[in-house]
Amino acid sequence: MSGLTKSSIARKVVMALSGLFLVLFLGQHFTINITSVIAPDTFNEWSHFMGYNPLVQYLLQPILIAGVVVHFVMGFVLEIQNNKARVIKYVKYNGGANAPWVSRNMIISGAVILAFLALHFYDFWVHEMTYKYIESNPEDPTRYYAETVEKFEPVWRTVLYVISFVLLALHLLHGFASSFQSMGVNNKYTPGIKKFARIYAIAIPLGFAIIAIYHHFNPITH
Amino acid sequence: MKLNLKIWRQKDANTKGQIKEYPIDGIDGDMSFLEMMDVLNEDLIAKGEEPVEFDHDCREGICGSCSLQINGEPHGPDRMVTTCQLHMRKFKDNDTIVIEPFRAKAFPVIKDLIVDRTAFDRIQQAGGYISVNTSGHTVDANAIPINKEDADDSFYAAACIGCGACVAACKNASAMLFTSAKVSQYALLPQGRIEAVERVQNMVRQMDLEGFGNCTNTGACEVECPKGISLENIARMNREYLSAKVKG
Numbered sequence: 001m002s003g004l005t006k007s008s009i010a011r012k013v014v015m016a017l018s019g020l021f022l023v024l025f026l027g028q029h030f031t032i033n034i035t036s037v038i039a040p041d042t043f044n045e046w047s048h049f050m051g052y053n054p055l056v057q058y059l060l061q062p063i064l065i066a067g068v069v070v071h072f073v074m075g076f077v078l079e080i081q082n083n084k085a086r087v088i089k090y091v092k093y094n095g096g097a098n099a100p101w102v103s104r105n106m107i108i109s110g111a112v113i114l115a116f117l118a119l120h121f122y123d124f125w126v127h128e129m130t131y132k133y134i135e136s137n138p139e140d141p142t143r144y145y146a147e148t149v150e151k152f153e154p155v156w157r158t159v160l161y162v163i164s165f166v167l168l169a170l171h172l173l174h175g176f177a178s179s180f181q182s183m184g185v186n187n188k189y190t191p192g193i194k195k196f197a198r199i200y201a202i203a204i205p206l207g208f209a210i211i212a213i214y215h216h217f218n219p220i221t222h
Numbered sequence: 223m224k225l226n227l228k229i230w231r232q233k234d235a236n237t238k239g240q241i242k243e244y245p246i247d248g249i250d251g252d253m254s255f256l257e258m259m260d261v262l263n264e265d266l267i268a269k270g271e272e273p274v275e276f277d278h279d280c281r282e283g284i285c286g287s288c289s290l291q292i293n294g295e296p297h298g299p300d301r302m303v304t305t306c307q308l309h310m311r312k313f314k315d316n317d318t319i320v321i322e323p324f325r326a327k328a329f330p331v332i333k334d335l336i337v338d339r340t341a342f343d344r345i346q347q348a349g350g351y352i353s354v355n356t357s358g359h360t361v362d363a364n365a366i367p368i369n370k371e372d373a374d375d376s377f378y379a380a381a382c383i384g385c386g387a388c389v390a391a392c393k394n395a396s397a398m399l400f401t402s403a404k405v406s407q408y409a410l411l412p413q414g415r416i417e418a419v420e421r422v423q424n425m426v427r428q429m430d431l432e433g434f435g436n437c438t439n440t441g442a443c444e445v446e447c448p449k450g451i452s453l454e455n456i457a458r459m460n461r462e463y464l465s466a467k468v469k470g
């Protein structure tokens with residue numbers, strides 16, 4: 001990590017690359033999750049594949065976790081360094097006059113997403129690890145849909161998820177397009193990239209929120 | 223126009239400063255902000271008080287000397303102007319105006335509203351130049367054909383006056399807009415390509431050594447820059463830096 005933090009531009013690029021990787025992952029995650037609303041059998045099939053395919057489990061999953069860790073550790077490193085760069089703060093600082101709230105408060109939206117990830121890992125990843133490796137249960141390709149829907153029965157969890165998705169949208173509204181600038185891409189394609197990033201930043205979290213709300217209001221009747 | 227000024231007063235670099243209030247009357251809308259400060263200082267001197275120290279030189283927006291964080295924005299609420307070009311008609315009667323020095327660890331306060339911006343000089347000295355043989359065999363710069371768009375972009379980057387508003391506006395006190403303008407003005411020209419690999423690395427290293435913060439692409443610098451220096455320069459510097467690292 002120390003080698004990556006030597007130059008301010010290297011730090012930007014690390015944030016951008018890890019962020020873009022997580023943006024791509026969000027798209028893949030959403031594609032699988034939306035099948036839980038439109039085709040539960042497909043959801044079971046794909047979830048089982050993701051949960052038992054060795055390439056996904058032993059290569060892609062560690063890479064994903066590493067991507068998350070690098071992104072949030074670097075985010076905190078940048079925040080600490082940036083606070084040190086202005087020791088005496090302004091008595092009056094009109095940040096809203098020259099930059100949008102989302103770009104100035106990535107640390108707030110990021111911290112909320114990190115807290116959400118802790119809950120999300122507890123809800124699904126810890127459950128999976130326990131099911132497979134601690135309790136050593138046999139493979140059951142049909143269990144995923146019911147387990148997912150059950151998770152959204154409590155109102156508190158659905159509300160926490162939806163709030164987190166709002167913060168995720170705010171984070172992406174700045175972060176997605178910003179990662180291109182960090183990697184030196186600012187040309188005739190930039191307006192198009194910004195437009196696509198804005199649509200993606202709203203559509204994907206909105207989609208996740210719709211999935212959570214849908215399952216809350218459509219519980220499996222026992 | 224009657225105003226209530228809240229001004230940062232600080233005896234020297236080692237003394238703690240504080241905001242002091244100065245009511246002022248008889249300010250004309252056609253006065254520049256610095257002329258308003260002159261009126262205040264004449265009042266203070268007449269009363270036997272210490273005048274407020276602030277940087278200024280050309281008073282026509284080209285030297286980069288004037289600074290001032292005015293109501294939370296560098297060079298005040300107007301766009302594409304320096305403090306010396308800011309007119310008092312931008313304010314209303316009975317307004318309260320908070321005036322502070324540009325804040326950054328790399329811009330320590332010398333006195334009152336004057337900060338030490340020599341960190342910018344050191345970044346410039348680290349690579350913001352081209353080595354030209356001036357022994358009498360110098361090739362005329364105009365003898366080298368340059369694409370019009372590149373020449374224009376280089377000129378726009380060179381319009382940076384090094385005032386430090388980008389640092390003052392940035393929530394991270396980052397100096398990337400300044401440094402990228404200085405890198406870009408050479409990177410776009412054939413004369414600047416010869417030392418391009420070393421230039422960008424040396425200037426970024428010096429920028430980091432000075433203690434400026436990291437750029438998080440908020441774009442505040444571009445909005446507040448009195449010369450309209452574009453964020454495209456930062457993207458160009460990032461490209462130059464990454465390509466220099468790859469080339470070694």
